[in-house]
Amino acid sequence: MASPPSERVRVRRLPKRGAYDRQTIDAILDEGLVCHLGFVVDGEPRVIPTGYARDGDRLLLHGSRSSAAMRVLAGGGPACATVTLLDGLVLARSAFHHSMNYRSVVVLGTGVEVVDVAEKLEALRVLTDHLVPGRSADARGASASELALTTVVALPLDEASAKVRVGGPVDDAADHDLPVWAGVIPLALGHRSPIPDTEVPPGGPAPTYVTSYRRP
Numbered sequence: 001m002a003s004p005p006s007e008r009v010r011v012r013r014l015p016k017r018g019a020y021d022r023q024t025i026d027a028i029l030d031e032g033l034v035c036h037l038g039f040v041v042d043g044e045p046r047v048i049p050t051g052y053a054r055d056g057d058r059l060l061l062h063g064s065r066s067s068a069a070m071r072v073l074a075g076g077g078p079a080c081a082t083v084t085l086l087d088g089l090v091l092a093r094s095a096f097h098h099s100m101n102y103r104s105v106v107v108l109g110t111g112v113e114v115v116d117v118a119e120k121l122e123a124l125r126v127l128t129d130h131l132v133p134g135r136s137a138d139a140r141g142a143s144a145s146e147l148a149l150t151t152v153v154a155l156p157l158d159e160a161s162a163k164v165r166v167g168g169p170v171d172d173a174a175d176h177d178l179p180v181w182a183g184v185i186p187l188a189l190g191h192r193s194p195i196p197d198t199e200v201p202p203g204g205p206a207p208t209y210v211t212s213y214r215r216p
């Protein structure tokens with residue numbers, strides 16, 4: 001098993017569930033859509049949900065130039081991004097041992113603002129395609145004014161941990177004979193049939209990346 005890249009990302013509570021290899025970390029990041037971004041404003045913590053995309057060895061984040069998160073990260077303030085995939089509710093025989101199955105990643109580091117225009121446009125393309133692969137080829141790209149209003153920040157993935165819980169409940173032996181159902185209710189983020197916007201010309205087929213959209 002890969003070792004933690006730093007002491008502060010070493011999983012201490014239930015360390016067997018921790019992983020630090022990029023294959024595990026990348027798979028979670030590539031499946032997730034939302035991260036919770038932690039940073040400090042005037043000495044106080046903030047945790048803001050936001051979109052992201054992995055681009056090789058870094059996490060890309062974007063937002064309004066005036067957003068607190070972007071200001072802090074673009075200014076080199078310390079940050080923590082977490083991504084959580086919820087896979088199931090674990091029902092134990094005792095209330096104490098109820099749990100959840102999950103795959104999660106914590107990334108610690110400092111952001112670097114992406115300022116080069118070509119690199120920024122490419123980062124926005126990656127962010128769009130992370131939501132729906134193939135979409136950036138159709139959608140109008142950012143105009144100069146949209147680009148000026150948007151901050152893009154890259155958070156390196158060199159200090160990250162994953163933690164994964166799988167399987168059923170871990171009950172105390174003394175509880176195994178209790179007449180209480182125990183097991184897992186699997187959960188997954190799904191999708192439903194696409195709903196065309198009212199301005200879409202009738203009869204026009206939706207692109208394949210919409211009609212064949214699937215969650216991993």
Ligand SMILES: Cc1cc2nc3c(=O)[nH]c(=O)nc-3n(C[C@H](O)[C@H](O)[C@H](O)COP(=O)(O)OP(=O)(O)OC[C@H]3O[C@@H](n4cnc5c(N)ncnc54)[C@H](O)[C@@H]3O)c2cc1C
Pocket residue numbers: 008009010011012013014084086100102103104105106160161162163
């Ligand atoms: C959906 C979900 C529900 C959870 N519910 C609970 C709960 O109800 N109660 C509870 O105590 N814990 C819960 N956990 C586990 C929780 O995330 C922490 O792992 C745990 O609380 C230990 O916290 P700690 O600060 O002692 O971690 P430590 O092991 O001391 O953390 C040290 C380092 O390990 C890494 N790390 C810790 N947790 C995670 C993680 N989840 N994913 C990736 N890296 C991690 C980080 O880099 C962190 O800096 C839940 C996790 C998930 C994803």
